[in-house]
Amino acid sequence: MQILIIGGGGREHALAWKLKQSPRVKKIYCAPGNGGIASVAECVPELAVDDAEGLARFAKEKQIDLTVVGPEAALLAGVVDAFEAEGLTIFGPNREAARVEGSKRYAKELMIKYGIPTGAFRAFSEAGEALAYVREQGAPIVIKADGLAAGKGVTVARTLEEAEEAVKRIMEDRAFGEAGAEIVVEEFLAGQEISLMAFVDGETVRPMVVAQDHKPVFDGDKGPNTGGMGAYSPVPQISDSIVERAVVEILQPMAKGMAVEGVRYRGVLYAGLMVTEEGPKVIEFNARFGDPETQVVLPRLADDLAPILWATAGGSLNEVALTWKDEAAVCIVMASGGYPGPYAKGAVITGLPADTEQGVVFHAGTELRKGNVVTAGGRVLGVTALGTSLQEARKSAYRLVDGVHFEDAHFRRDIGAKAETTDA
Template sequence: MSENSPLTALVVGSGGREHTLAAACVKSPLVSRTIAAPGNPGIAADCDCFDVAADDIAGLVALAKKESVDFVIVGPEVPLTLGLVDELQKENILAYGPKADGGRLEGSKNYTKEVLLKYNIPTGAAASFTESAAAIEYLQTASMPIVIKADGLAAGKGVIIAQDLDEATKTVTDMIDGGAFGDASKEVLIEECLFGEETSIHVIVSGKDYVILPTSQDHKQAYEGDIGPNTGGMGAYSPADLINDALMAEIEESIVKPSVEGIAAEGIDFRGTLFIGLMITKNGPKVLEFNTRFGDPETQVLLTRLETDPVKIMLAAAKGELGKLDVKVRDDYAMVVVLASNGYPGSYPKGEVISFPDSVGEQEIIFHAGTKFDADKNVVTNGGRVLGVTALGPDLKTAADKAYALCDKIDFKSKYLRRDIGFKELNRQK
C-alpha cells in the first residue's frame, strides 16, 4: 500500500454498525473498493460480501490476503477479543481495532473494573465472584437496587439491575450456576447502582493520542419510558446536550485522559475505538463500562455527523498518526430509531419480508442490522434488531420527525419500535 494509492477496505461484521462503516468506506476518496464479511443485504447493495463469519479468524485473514485488502475495519467485539488484529498484523495487513490485549477491556468486565480502580478513574464500587454462595452472602449486606454483570461478552444483554435481594439472588444463581449467559457468566461482577442520566463518549485512540467524537445517547431498555429488559440499543441521537462544554472538560480530565494513559501504562498499544459508558451522577461523571469498538446504534448517528472522512480518522489511528488530525463535525442533529422484531430481546420471529419505500430523503438513511436475503432474493428479517432508520436535521425534533416518518413507510409483520427516542433531550429543549 503506497502513501497515496486508493485502498481496498474490508469491513468485518454484519450489523447496523458495520453497514454504517461500509457506507463510510464507499463514500471515502481514500477507498477504491469496499468488501464485507459476512455483510448484510444493505451492505451488499454497494459492496461485495463474502460468507465468512465474524468469528472465523483464520477465514478472515485468508480472505484479506486473497482479496489484496489494505485496510481492515473490525466492527464487532468478538473478533477483537479473539485476536483478529494480532493475526492481521502478522501478515502486515493494517487494521482498525485493538489487539486481543486491548479487546480484553470489553471481554472482561472484572479486568476493566481493576483498571478503573488502579488508575483512580471515577466508577462504582464493585466485587467479583465465581461462586454463588459467596456472591449471595455479599448481596445480603449490599444496598438495593444493585447491578449484576456477566464478566464476559453477552451481546449487550449480560447486565441485570436487581431491585431487591430476591431478584439479585435469583440473578446470581441463574448466571453462575444456571449458565444464563454461558461461559460469559461463570464469573459475575456485582456493582453499586449509580443514579443519574446515562450517556456515552466514543474516543478514537492511537497509543497515547486520542480524539473525542461527538456526544451521543443510546436507549438500552426495550420499551418506551426507559422500562423493560436491556437490549443492544433501541435508538440513539447526537449530540447529547446533557454534556455541555464544562462537563465535557471534566470528563476529559477525570476520565478520558487517565483512561487512555492507564491503558497505555498497562502495556497495551490500543489503536481503535474506546467507547466509555458513563453515568452523570450528582457527584459527577462515573464510568459504567468500557467497550473496545463503536457502539451500535450510536455509530449510525456519530459517523453521519462527521464532516471529516471517518476512514481518514481510522486510518490515522491504525498508523499511529492520529495526533496530526483535526476532526470536524457537522452542526446537524442525528437520530436513529431501531425497528425491531416484536419479542426482542427474548424470542422473536425471523424470515418476514420487509417492504421499503421507493425512495428516501437526502438526509435519511436506512441501515440494515438483522436482515438477509431469502431464496427468492427478498430482504427478510434475520435478527432482533432489524433496521436502523437514521435522519439528520438542524435540530433534534426535525431529525426525530424525519426518522419516524421514514419508519412508518417501512413494514414487516412483527415490526416494533420505541416512539420516544430522545424524549429527555426533547423535553429539555422545550
C-alpha cells in the same frame, strides 16, 4: 484504497455507508455483511467474524489496504493479532487490549488503579458468595456477567429479588455460558447515561461527539436490556463541560493507563458513562464502535472517515483533527417481536425508503431472499434521520419508521424524548 469491514450489523452498515463516500476508497468488502450492506459493499457471507485465519487469508488474496473490525467478538477472537502477524493493516485493538471490554473485572481493576471515576464493585466466581454480598448491600444494585453477552448480561436490579434472580440466572443457569462464570456486582449509579467514543492511538485521544443510547426494550426505559433500541446525538441536557471532564478524567487516563501497563491500544475506546451529581462515572468500557451510537455519530462527522481510520491503525492519529456537523441525528431501532428473547426470522420487509441527505436506513439483521429483504436478527433496522434540531430529526426518523413494515415489528416511541425539553 480497498477496505474490508468485519461484521454484519447496523454498525458495520454505517461504517460502509460512510466509507463509501470517501474519494480514497475504491472498493469495500464486508464479511459476512447483510441484506442492506450489499448495496454499498460486496458481502462475503461465508466468512465468520471470528475466523481469524480465513479473514487474514481473504485480505491477502484481495490485497486489502485496510481492515476495519466492527464487533467485539472478532477482537476477542484475536482477529487483529492474526492480521498483524501477517503484516496486514487493521483498525482495532488486539486481543489483550480488547480485554477492557471482554472482562468487566479487568476493566474495573484498571479504573481503580488509575483513579478513573466509577462505581464501587466486587467480583465473584461463586454464586453463594455473590448472593450473600447482594443481600448485605441491598437494592438497587447492578449485576453483570463478566464476559461478553451481546449487551444483555447486565441487570439493573431495583429489588433484592431481581438481584438474586440475576445472580442465579447468570451463574447457576449459565444464561450467557462461560461469560457468566464470574460476575461483577456494582454500586447503582443514578443519573443520565451517555456514550462517549474516541479514536485512540496509544496515548493520543480524539473524542467523537456524545450520544445517548436506549438499552431497555420498552418505552420509559422499561423491560430487559437489549443491545440498544435507538440513539441520538447531540445530547443537549449534558453540558460541554461535563463531556470535557469525561475526556480529561476518564478517556485520557484510561489510554495512558493501558500504555503504562504495556498494552498498545489502537482503535475506538468507548466509555459508557453515568452523569451523576458528582460528575461522570464509568459504567463500562467497550473496545469498538457502539451500536446503535455509530449510526448517529458517523452521519455527523464532517471529515472523510478513511484517513482517520488509517491514521489510528498506523500510529499517526496525532496528525488528525476531527470536525463535526451542527446537525442532529436520531436512530430508531426496529426489532423483531420477542427480542431480546426468542424471535422469528424470515418476515418480508416492505416500505424501505431510498437513502437521502436527510435519512438513511441501516440494516442490522436482514438478508436477501428471492429478491426480498427479510428479517434475520433481533435488531432488524436502524432508521436514522438528520435535522437542524433534535426535534426535527426525531420527527423525520419516526416518519420513516411509520412507512416501513414487517410482521410483528417492535420499536420504542420515545427515542430522544429525554432531550426534548432542552432541545433548541
